[in-house]
Amino acid sequence: MAFLELTGVQKRFGEFAAVHNFDLAADAGEFVSFLGPSGCGKTTTLRMIAGFERPTAGKIVVNGADITDKAPNQRNVGMVFQSYALFPNMTVADNVGFGLKIRKRSKDQIKKRVGELLELIHLPDKASRYPWQLSGGQQQRVALARALAIEPQVLLLDEPLSALDAKIRVSLRNEIRAIQRQLGITTVYVTHDQEEALSLSDRIVVMSEGRVEQIGTPFEIYNFPSTGFVARFVGTLNVLSAKVIDPGAGTLEVAGQPIRAAKPISGGHAGGMITVALRPEIIQLGSRADLNNLSGIVDDVTFLGSIVRVRIKFTDGSGVISFDTFNNPHLAVPDRGTAITVSFPTEACLVLDQAEAAAAAAPEDLDAA
């Protein structure tokens, strides 16, 4: 039986439905991330677990107990906020010990537990500091320690790294994951940052417009997106128009060049147009007889640090395709205007249905770039 269960959870604000029929079953000690753009309902769902919002319908169960109608202070759920929310009038030790004081633990117990947690977050010498004397990263670690101090059944983190700079974000997210693994606490993490979700989570819930688009491991979400939205939102994507040649054999034509999908094309008929998506990192430079090949002219080369992204324009002007190659000092980057061929495996062709294709053809896609 799952440790944290959300069954048919809905939230409406007047006429507006913020969350539609949300179902999730998380095991004890699992790290689940809610990933999606702003306004997709991920924070609202988290707030319903915390008790700050009451679901319009549905049930929330933690460790077999229905907490749907319990007040937030009766749930034993720890929460870390984007804005840290440390109590400015209290020292670090007082902040961490606040929940324990409420639970009427003895002074010695509080002191011991606060000491342990400050060790855990590597701030043992900051006990007597006030929040405004700490950096953002330190404040967020104190907020984490404060949430953990009460030994919550579930730990909720609401975009905890959003207010921090890039370097601290990476180090702190590793720290959060290490602490979570060490304590084995069931954790729900809200983020709009796909890299954060992919690197931290056991499972990811991708959300859009209040609905769950897909639940899966980071590997599944990235490599086998079940909807166009997931394919577009997680990672970057080439979106190509393809003409169906033989739906049964999965043969297609892109910019007048034949390619093949790994599976038969369902819902497509010979001569009809469909949309296929390709991850740029799966495409490689050069032609290979055993793979799909597409030729074009180098239109642009973008240096992105560890990778170099090359955009190719099809000679018939029907579109562009981009591919990534790892950067190294000896890399021979093709010049603009050079005619080149790229190849990719048949399994890399993700056939999108029409609604997904429309969603995937959003301006931020590589295709439109």
Place this chain on the structure above:
Amino acid sequence: MGRPNPAITGTAIEGELGPGPHGPGAVPSNSARRSRRSRYAGRIFWWLIFLIGFLYFFLPLYGTLDFSLKSKPFGSAYTAILSDSGFVSSLGYSFVAGILTIIISILIIVPTAFWVRLKYPQLRPFIEFITLLPFVIPPVILVYGLLNTYNGKSLLPLGDSDTGLNVLLVAAYVVLSFPYMYRAVDTGLRAIDIQSLTEASQSLGAGWGRILWQVILPNLRTSLLSGAFLSLAIVVGEFTIATFMSRPAFAPYLNIVGDSKPYEQAALALVSFGITWLAMILIAVIGRNSRSQIKVTLG
């Protein structure tokens, strides 16, 4: 070999091209002269405004001080009021009323402002309007309303006894303190993220009482002090309501003294003014202390 780069050789570009407009020996242009002149004129204008303001506020005080010191022997007005038991008792009465006013208005205003900000922000304009009513309704109307409502024929005949009148006086003062207290508290609440702090406290198991007492109130310290001292100053100087309720407060005492002892009245006016200033200085000192505490610890 080309011309040496001035940046590399250290040769100043200015040296090659001659002095710039602000270099040594530069002749100020007409527009520069004009702007400097207008700057001086502006500075003189603002000093003049400051001087007029200073004279407006301090000349009457000086006049009062000068008048109070004309009593014979020198300073006798001050010794007379300090030895008068009425002075201490009326001042003590007003201070007690002031402190009670502060406590009650904090108990009313803090939870109200907190709740409105947290749960019903759309009600803020309405609450603000309510708290501003004492500026619109003259104290004389307020006191007549109170005395008529709570007279001997009412269910709660507070107007018939000294204790009842004391209660009514403090209640009226609480109403008078609303604009100052509410604004101070509301400003203080605006400065802190009350929603996150409240939710963080709740997730740690805190109830409303603990949240208000241990999380919200301590973070409103400076705001509460500002509101409290302003309220105290107003209560100590309040005349109309105390007079109509026949309460032995400081302002009516000041008026009674003035009927027969003009020098003492002037001295008393200065003393009450001093009390107000003392309250203001206390606010400034406490505010400065909390800031310097931050500096010291950061250093």
